[in-house]
Amino acid sequence: MLSTTTLWVCIITYLIIVLGISSVVHYIQNKRTHGDLFKAKLPWPQAVMTYIASQMSTWLFFAGPGGYYRGGFVYFMAEMGWVPMFMLISHFVLNKVWALNRHRDYVTPSDFFADRFQSPALRAITGLIFLASSLPYVTSVLVAIAQGAQVATDGAANYTTVCIVIGLAMVIFTAIGGFKSVALTDTIQGVIFIICIWFIALTCLGIGFNFSLPTALKSIYDNAGPEWFSMPGLYNWVPYGYRFGYPFSCMIGLSVMVPHVFVRCCYASKDLDTQRKVNKLTPPVRLFTWFGCLIVGIVGIALLPGLEKSTTEMIIPFLVKDIVLQAYPALATVLMIMFFVGATGVGISTADSYLLVAASIVSDDFIGKLFKIELNQKKKENIGRLVILIIGVLSVFMAMNPPDLIYTLIMFACAIVMPLFPILVLAIYWKRATKAGAIAGAVVGTILVLLTYFVWNIGNTWYGAIGVLGSLVATVVVSLLTKDSTPEATTDFYATLDRGLEEIYDVDPAAK
Amino acid sequence: MKFKRAEIIWLVASIAVYLFFNIPGVPAYNDFTGSIVHHTIGFLLIWVVNYVGFHKICKIYRARKAPDEAESENKK
Incomplete structure (x- = not known):
């Protein structure tokens, strides 16, 4: 044309x-x-x-x-x-x-x-x-x-x-x-x-x-x-x-x-x-x-x-x-x-x-x-x-x-990064999450996404969902089995987070 | 980090509506009417719950003004 x-x-x-x-x-x-x-x-x-x-x-x-x-x-x-x-x-x-x-x-x-x-x-x-x-x-x-x-x-x-x-x-x-x-x-x-x-x-x-x-x-x-x-x-x-x-x-x-x-x-x-x-x-x-x-x-x-x-x-x-x-x-x-x-x-x-x-x-x-x-x-x-x-x-x-x-290429790019999401959430909300737990979560989740796509051949149905679940479980289990090797840095991280939130939010005191 | 009650209600309501909307098995395959009804109701619920919740949360967690900004507002 x-x-x-x-x-x-x-x-x-x-x-x-x-x-x-x-x-x-x-x-x-x-x-x-x-x-x-x-x-x-x-x-x-x-x-x-x-x-x-x-x-x-x-x-x-x-x-x-x-x-x-x-x-x-x-x-x-x-x-x-x-x-x-x-x-x-x-x-x-x-x-x-x-x-x-x-x-x-x-x-x-x-x-x-x-x-x-x-x-x-x-x-x-x-x-x-x-x-x-x-x-x-x-x-x-x-x-x-x-x-x-x-x-x-x-x-x-x-x-x-x-x-x-x-x-x-x-x-x-x-x-x-x-x-x-x-x-x-x-x-x-x-x-x-x-x-x-x-x-x-x-x-x-x-x-x-x-x-x-x-x-x-x-x-x-x-x-x-x-x-x-x-x-x-x-x-x-x-x-x-x-x-x-x-x-x-x-x-x-x-x-x-x-x-x-x-x-x-x-x-x-x-x-x-x-x-x-x-x-x-x-x-x-x-x-x-x-x-x-x-x-x-x-x-x-x-x-x-x-x-x-x-x-x-x-x-x-x-x-x-x-x-x-x-x-x-x-x-x-x-x-x-x-x-x-x-x-x-x-x-x-x-x-x-x-x-x-x-x-x-x-x-x-x-x-x-x-x-x-x-x-x-x-x-x-x-x-x-x-x-x-x-x-x-x-x-x-x-x-x-x-x-x-x-579409297949776009969705694979999305799926491969999904297992990092549970680690992100746990990093913010769970002080007990450890370095070993996060590494285990990232590795297990990524392997599961690769298996979903290239071994089980269900990538175009489940994408990164199985990887997210695997990452969540691995991060929690391994964190519970290991200890925080840098407690001071963790304390500083949460203190900075709290300070950051205090600086940006003016919280309504009447809200329960 | 402590949550306010409104935050917890918003979180639970959004996840519940999301699961209702996406749960496998509903509606039945090739059910024309069921599909239209389920997706229309689910769509409206998800959008309404999220916007109402976000609006309420923004009222509770107001954006704190920078010191110079607050000062200039006080002068007015």
Whole structure:
């Protein structure tokens, strides 16, 4: 549909814009504050949008609409059931880490675990787990963009070339800009891409069903079948195990524990008001955005039922080519460009966040704190840039042999970090939790996630849920069997936490 | 860290509603009406419980103003 020339012009124009923003922010940051590549204190609009945008990733234009096409009404509801739980998790867990961080100045997710348990080994293990989650996530972005380019150009675009160019662009953008510029471009792009997905959704709904959602739903009921509205769905995609395992994994993995999200919801807000705005505004923003994806899925299954499972994630370009192009050819071209640039932008924005946090894990956790090599800020950032390059190259190689669904890569990245959640909760609430317990929990949980995926072959049903249970049990049992080897540090940790909470909260004395 | 009663009620209510919404076996496979009713009620309950709870907690745990901020408000 699009010529390869148009495609490359779109990509290059987009890249020039984001690189321009990135360079300006980098210049201002260095001029004013000698800002840190890996951290920033954000005002609320940026804090909210960078949190949302960091999870949009390839979900917005690929995995989401494809998932709703396959999984139907139940799948959407399963997702929206965990979304408001973020407020609960935030109050009881994340805001406490945030209060503590005002005194501790953490950079990487592992900093928290290493601080609480005073363990270089735990720093190394958690660092490796967070790093392991980076590769599939960044790979998913490259796969999605390259596949999207192929569909948009009717196969004319070369998959490998697109992967390499986009991979290179990610590396350059992240290495130049740093956290602050990634957050700023996340904010701008997040708003634009929400508008894009709704424009695409409403255009397709308008052309297919005269803007009537009930008519589209009736068409699904009559043509595709009532199974789309119930479990296990048309594609047998939502059986009972999945119906529990999937939302649980999203609630823990996707919305909290993946490393680039963790640093955003635990470290990045500039004050408590900002933190609370992130807590309460992100659920409705997510509901609104994901509802746009649902409309695309609804129109897709209503107008183009019976797609192969592996092609459902390309439902947007299929709708544009098969439906919009017949009625309005010029509009179809605009929509296809919107889809491709949107997919590229939102993917790159998430991959950047991931690359940045992965770089900070290596330069800060491993080189700085684990191997205790003294580095000045400049050297630390250069090592970070090298790590960004290495992970970018590895992701390009992984993207050469993609799985059936992009969704699989995203969910594995979420599952592998989930076992660290019980350790996080116990670290805050259970003084008796020990270093040995935390290490046992991290190791047992991760092994269980790997077994879930690669031995028992139930990864696409339970994701990281079994790993979370294993991690919880192992941490508690081993903690009860061992003693705290650094009681003074533990006392100091809890004293700092209490002080941090006292400083941010003015508690109503009348409340019981 | 001691919890306030409202926090405990919020925690228990949210987890209970979440389990009701996600518990395996409910509704039955291919039950069109059951699916619509279960998911609509569950969806509304989860959102309402979480927002009401969060609102109440924010009233109990008010954000403490920074000393300079509080001072400038007193002057007004």
